[in-house]
Amino acid sequence: MYKFLKIFCVFALFSTLSAYRESIAETVDNSRAAELLQRADVVRSPWSDFNMIATLSYEKMQEQKKDIFRVYVKNHVNSLVCYIEPLRQRGNLLLMLDEYLWYYVNKTQRPMRITPIQKISGGASYGDISRLSWSKDYNASLAGESQITVKGNNFDTWYLKLKARSRSATYHTIDLFVEKETGYPRKAIVYLQSGKKMKTLYFTGFSSIGGKTMNTAMEFVDHLESDSKTTMTFSKVIVRKSPDRYFLKTNLSSIYLDIFN
Amino acid sequence: MALHTKSITRPRFQKSLTHHAFRIIATACILITGGTAVSLGNETTDDTKKENSTLSLRISGEYEYLDTRDTIINPSNILQRPENRIETFILGEMQYKAPGGNVKGEFRFGYQNLFSSSDDFSDENTYNSQINQLYYQSSSSPLSFLIGRKKVRWGVSYAYSPTDLISQTRTPEDPDDRLNLVKGADLMQLSWIRDNGQFDLIYAPDISWNFNDSFIRRNRIGMRIYQLVEPFDISVVGRLEEGGNWAAGCNTTVTFGDALELHAEYVYNSASRRSYPNLDSNPSSLVDPFFNDRNGGTHEIVLGGQYTFPGKWNLVMEYLFRSAGLSDNEFTAYSERLDYLDNQMSSNPAATPYFYEAVSYFSVPSNRNYLFTRLYQPEITKHLSCELFSYVNLDDGSGMCVFMPKYESGNNYDIYLRVNKFWGGNNTEFGMVPDELSGLIGFSYYLL
Numbered sequence: 082m083y084k085f086l087k088i089f090c091v092f093a094l095f096s097t098l099s100a101y102r103e104s105i106a107e108t109v110d111n112s113r114a115a116e117l118l119q120r121a122d123v124v125r126s127p128w129s130d131f132n133m134i135a136t137l138s139y140e141k142m143q144e145q146k147k148d149i150f151r152v153y154v155k156n157h158v159n160s161l162v163c164y165i166e167p168l169r170q171r172g173n174l175l176l177m178l179d180e181y182l183w184y185y186v187n188k189t190q191r192p193m194r195i196t197p198i199q200k201i202s203g204g205a206s207y208g209d210i211s212r213l214s215w216s217k218d219y220n221a222s223l224a225g226e227s228q229i230t231v232k233g234n235n236f237d238t239w240y241l242k243l244k245a246r247s248r249s250a251t252y253h254t255i256d257l258f259v260e261k262e263t264g265y266p267r268k269a270i271v272y273l274q275s276g277k278k279m280k281t282l283y284f285t286g287f288s289s290i291g292g293k294t295m296n297t298a299m300e301f302v303d304h305l306e307s308d309s310k311t312t313m314t315f316s317k318v319i320v321r322k323s324p325d326r327y328f329l330k331t332n333l334s335s336i337y338l339d340i341f342n
Numbered sequence: 343m344a345l346h347t348k349s350i351t352r353p354r355f356q357k358s359l360t361h362h363a364f365r366i367i368a369t370a371c372i373l374i375t376g377g378t379a380v381s382l383g384n385e386t387t388d389d390t391k392k393e394n395s396t397l398s399l400r401i402s403g404e405y406e407y408l409d410t411r412d413t414i415i416n417p418s419n420i421l422q423r424p425e426n427r428i429e430t431f432i433l434g435e436m437q438y439k440a441p442g443g444n445v446k447g448e449f450r451f452g453y454q455n456l457f458s459s460s461d462d463f464s465d466e467n468t469y470n471s472q473i474n475q476l477y478y479q480s481s482s483s484p485l486s487f488l489i490g491r492k493k494v495r496w497g498v499s500y501a502y503s504p505t506d507l508i509s510q511t512r513t514p515e516d517p518d519d520r521l522n523l524v525k526g527a528d529l530m531q532l533s534w535i536r537d538n539g540q541f542d543l544i545y546a547p548d549i550s551w552n553f554n555d556s557f558i559r560r561n562r563i564g565m566r567i568y569q570l571v572e573p574f575d576i577s578v579v580g581r582l583e584e585g586g587n588w589a590a591g592c593n594t595t596v597t598f599g600d601a602l603e604l605h606a607e608y609v610y611n612s613a614s615r616r617s618y619p620n621l622d623s624n625p626s627s628l629v630d631p632f633f634n635d636r637n638g639g640t641h642e643i644v645l646g647g648q649y650t651f652p653g654k655w656n657l658v659m660e661y662l663f664r665s666a667g668l669s670d671n672e673f674t675a676y677s678e679r680l681d682y683l684d685n686q687m688s689s690n691p692a693a694t695p696y697f698y699e700a701v702s703y704f705s706v707p708s709n710r711n712y713l714f715t716r717l718y719q720p721e722i723t724k725h726l727s728c729e730l731f732s733y734v735n736l737d738d739g740s741g742m743c744v745f746m747p748k749y750e751s752g753n754n755y756d757i758y759l760r761v762n763k764f765w766g767g768n769n770t771e772f773g774m775v776p777d778e779l780s781g782l783i784g785f786s787y788y789l790l
Contacts (some may be wrong), residue, residue, distance in 0.1 A: 107343040168788035169756065171398060172435075178538070179572065181597070189512070189519055192576060193500070196603050198650045199436040206382045248600070279427030323484055330575065331540040332533070334495065335479055335486065339435050341396050 113240050114221035120264035121257070126213035127293040130322040134165075135210050139311040149338060152210055152315075153323045158249070160211040161342050163325050172341070177211045180249035185333040192330045197248055208251025209282075209301070209313065214217050215257070218250035219243035229258050229268050231283050238262045238268070252279065258298050266296065278304050290318050395438045399789040402521075403430040406782035414680040414768060415701045416776035417687075422463055423776045424456035433522050439628040443480030443487075449473055450522050475526045486533040493526040496566050496579050498593045498656045499609055501714040501733070504609040504642035505593045508546050508564050514662075514714050514733045514744065515706075515762075518785070539569040560584050573597065577610075579627070587613040591642075604647040611666075612641040617703055619672050625679035628686075628696055632679055633703060640666040646714075657718040658731075667710035670737060676700070676708075677769040708771050711736035725750055740766020740773050755787045 108227050137148040149166040160177045164170040172187030182199070185192040212218065220243070227240040238258035245253050252271040269282040286298025295318065301311040325337075326332045406427040410419060431452030438445040449471070456466040477490025493510075503513040509527045512519060529546035533765030548560040561584040568732040569575045573596050582589040598604070619625070625632070646660030668676065680700050686693035716731035725746045735740035742765070747760040762780045766773030770771020 093746075098530045153706055168398065168400075168754065168790070169750070171785070178570070181570070181575075183582075189495075190522075190524070191497075194498065194597060194603050194605070195516070195599050196599075196601050196648075198600040199656075201462045224606065235484075265690070308743070326481065326483065326486065329535060329540055330570070331542075331577075332535060334493070335481075338439075338446050338479060339481075342439055 094313055100145050109325040110223040111221070111288045114223040114239075115216070117223070117239050117241060117259050117264065118219070118221040118243070119216050120256070122214050123217075124214050124265050124287065124294055126157055127155075127295050127298050128156065128320050129302050130155050131318055131320045133315045133318040133322060135162075136314050136316065137210075137311055138314075139309065150210060152212065155323055155325055155328055157214045158212075159328050161323070161336075162207060165341075170267070172337050174336075175207050175211060176330060176333060177207075177249070178326065178328060180247060183328075183330045183333070187337065194330075206251060208332050209299075212249065212251050215243060215255075218245060218247050219255065220246045222256075224256075224260075227258060232285055235269050264341050265294075280304060286314070290322055354488070363467045376451050379747075385429075391569070393692040395436065396727075397437075397790055398435045400433045400786055402432070402433065402784065402786040404428070404521075404782050404784035406780055408607065408777045410779040411462070411775050413774045414677060414684055415704050415774045419462070420777070421701070421776065424463060424466070425460070426456070427782075428457075429453070431521070440478060443478055446475060447473065447476050447492075448475040451725055469650040472525060474522065474524065477526075484536065485536045486531075488531040488533070491526040491528050491588075492530075492531070493524060493598075494529070494564075496577060498577075498595045498605045498606055499644045499660055500648070500716065501660050501731075502644065502662060503578050503607060504591075504644060505577065505591045505592075505607045507579055507589055507609070508544060508562075510713055514712075515744075517716075517731075533697070538789060539567070542566040543607070575576060587611075599652045602647065603649075603768045604645075606646070607642075607644040609642045611642070613637055614666050616666060618666055618668065619675040621675055623675075625675050626682040628690075628693060632696070632700070640664070642666075650719075654720055656718045657715070657725070658718070658722075660714040662712040662714065663708060664710055664712075667737075668708050670711070673709060674769070676703070677774070680774075683768070696770040706771065706772065706775070707735070709735050722747070735766075735771045738766065738770040740764075740770035740787040742772055742775075755785060757783070757785045 109195075109196040114289060129311045132151060132153040135150045135152050139146055147166065149163075151165060153161040153163075158179050162175040162177075164173040168220050175186040176183045176192070180197070182195045182197065183192045184195045184199070201205045202296050202337065211239075218294075222244075224242045229236055229238055236258070239258050241257040241259060243257055253274040254272045256270040257266060258268040259265070266284045268284070271282065273280050279301045281304070283300040283302075284296050284298075285300055286296070286299040287294050288293050295315070297315045299313045301313065303309045303311065327336050351462070352723050372458055372531055382675060404427070406429075408425055408427065410416070410423045410424065410425065412418060415421070416423060429452065431450055432450045434447075435446045452470045454468045454470070457463070473491060475492050477488055477492045479486065479488040481487075481520045494508040495503070495506060496508070497506045498757050501517045502512060504511075506512075508529065510524050512524065519761050527546045528549045529544050531542055531544045532542075534541045540648060546562045546564060547558045550557060550559050557788045562581060564579070564581040566579045568575075570667060575595040576592065577594070578590065578592045582588045584709065589609055589611045591607065593605065593607040595603060595605040614637075616636060618636050620632055620634045623632050640725040641663070642665070643663040644660055646658065648656060648658040652654050680697070683693050683697040683700060687697055713736055714731065715734075718727070718729040720727045727750070729748075730743070732741055732743040744760060744761045746758060748756055750756045762777070764772045764775045768774075
C-alpha cells in the first residue's frame, strides 16, 4: 500500500510539473506571439493618428475598376473612411469607433448604424481599410515556423494563429505569417466563423515615410469570389491628428466640406 | 402620399407620343449640354487633391406608366390621374472654401411631363428648380456654426423618422428620396462637440421666400443632445414653436452580435391640429360640417431593426404607431362618407364640393398602426442589386409593395426598374389609392 502511494505521489508530481512546464511554455509562446503581432502592427499602422488615400483596384466582369477613399485614423482604433470614387458613392462615409459602426449616405444625409458583418464585403472589406491594428482585436498564438513565397520571393516566417477577441475584429480567425528578419507581415489567410477559407492577403509593398516603415501595398485573393484579385495601395500619408468632430456620428453631414475642400 | 391631380376645368387636348418623345429628347439634350459645359470647365480636377471648390453633377430621368383604377376617392378618374409620367432632372452639388469656413449647396433643376391617352386628360408640363441645401459652416473646436438651408437628420429609422423635427421627413414610399425632392430647412445652428457627444441649438424660422407675406411666418427653435453611451446611441430632441406648440422625443440604436441592429424613436407633439370624421354625424347625408378639427397631444413611436443574413441579404423591419391616425370607426365613417358622396354626385351636384372636401383629407398614412419591411441584396450579380419593400396598414390589412432591381455599370451610370403595387379592398386605405400598379424605368448618369 505504502509503495503504491509512493508511486502515485511521484506520478502526480511528475504530471503536475509537466503540465506546469507546458503552461509556462505556452505562456512564453503566447507572449512571444503577442510581441510579434505588435511588431507587425507597427508596420501596418506606424502612427496613432494619420490620414491617407486608399486605392482599391480590381477586375469586375473583365473590366478594370478602381475605388478611392480617404482614410482618417485616430488613436489606432477609430477611423473614418470617405468615398472619393466611384462618383455615385462620393461623400459616403464609414465611421468606426472601436467596435461601433455607422454608414453615412451623402444623398440622404442620413447616418445609419450598421453591424460588424456589414463591414465585410468585396475583395477588400471596409475592415481591411479602416482597421489596421490586430493586437487590440485578436489573441495570438505561435503555431510554428514556415517558409513562404510572395511574388517570387522566399521568406522565413513565424506562423501565428490569431483568434478574434472583440467585436471590432474584421475576421474570425487569421493565419498570419510574419517575417523573422524584419517583423513585417508577409501573408495572412482569413477564415469565416464556419472555418471556411475566405481570403488570402499578401503584403507586397513597404515604404519609408517620416522615418518609419509602413505597409503600403496589399493583394487580396477572394476565395469566395472565384479567387478574384484586389490590389490595395496606401498613398499620400499625412501624419496629423484629425479633429474630434470627424469621429462623431452626428457631425458626419458637416465634415464633407472639410474632406473635399 | 402626393397624388398628381389635375383640375377638371382645364382645356382638353391630346398630344401625340411623337410630340412627347421630341420634348423629352430636347429637354435631355439641353440638360446634358449644360452639364457638359460645366464638365469641360473642370476637367483638370484631381479628386484626391483638396481644391478650393468642387462640383458634382448628376442627370437622372424616369418614365413611369400608371395603371389607374376606380376607387372611392377617384371614381371615373375624376381627379384626372395621368397614365404616364416623365421626369428628368439635374442635381448639382457644390462646395466652396469660403473665408473662415465652407459653403455647400445642392441644386435641383427638373422637368416633369404628365400625359395620358385619354381625351379627357390635358398635358401638364412643369419646370421646377429648387435649392435643397445652401449653407455656410465654420468650425473651431469644440464649436461649430452653420447658417443657411440644410437637411437636418436627427432620426435613426430607415423608412420614417418622427424625431426629424426640423427638416421635411422622408416617406416610407421612397425612403431613399431617389428623386431628390426633399428640401432642407432654413436655419442657424450652433453645435458644441465633446467626448462622443454633441449639443445642437437651432433657430429655424418658417420663411416665406415669395415675399408676398411677412418674411418670417413663424419662429421655431430646436435642440438635440446626442451621446454615445456604449453600446447605446442616444439622442434627446425638442422643438418649440411661436405660439407655444412644442414637440419632444428621443431615439436610440444598439447592435447585438455581428448582424443585428435595433432602433427606436418616440415623439410627443403638444398640439397636432387635424380634421377627423364626426362620429355623431350620419355619413350618408350632406351634414355640414362632417369633419371636426381636433387639437391635442399626439404620440408617434417607431420600433425597428435590421438583420444581415449570410449572403449579404439585409432585412429591415419597422413598426410605426401614430396616435394622431384615424381609429377604425373614424376610418369606416370616412369611407362610408366617400361612398355616399360618390353615389350622390351624379344626381345631386351639391354633393360635389363635399366630395372634394372629403378627398382633400385623404393622406397616407391615415391610420394608426403600420409595418414597413425591406429586403435588400446588394449583389445579385456583380452589377445588379435588388430591393423589395412593403408598407402595410396593420389596421385594415391594405398595403403597398415595391420591387426595385438596379443595375450599376462602370463608374458613371445606373439603370433601375421600379414596380409599385397597391392592394386592399375598396374601403381600405391603400385600396383607395387610384394607382393600382405602376412601373417605371429610370437612369442616373454621373457627369462629374
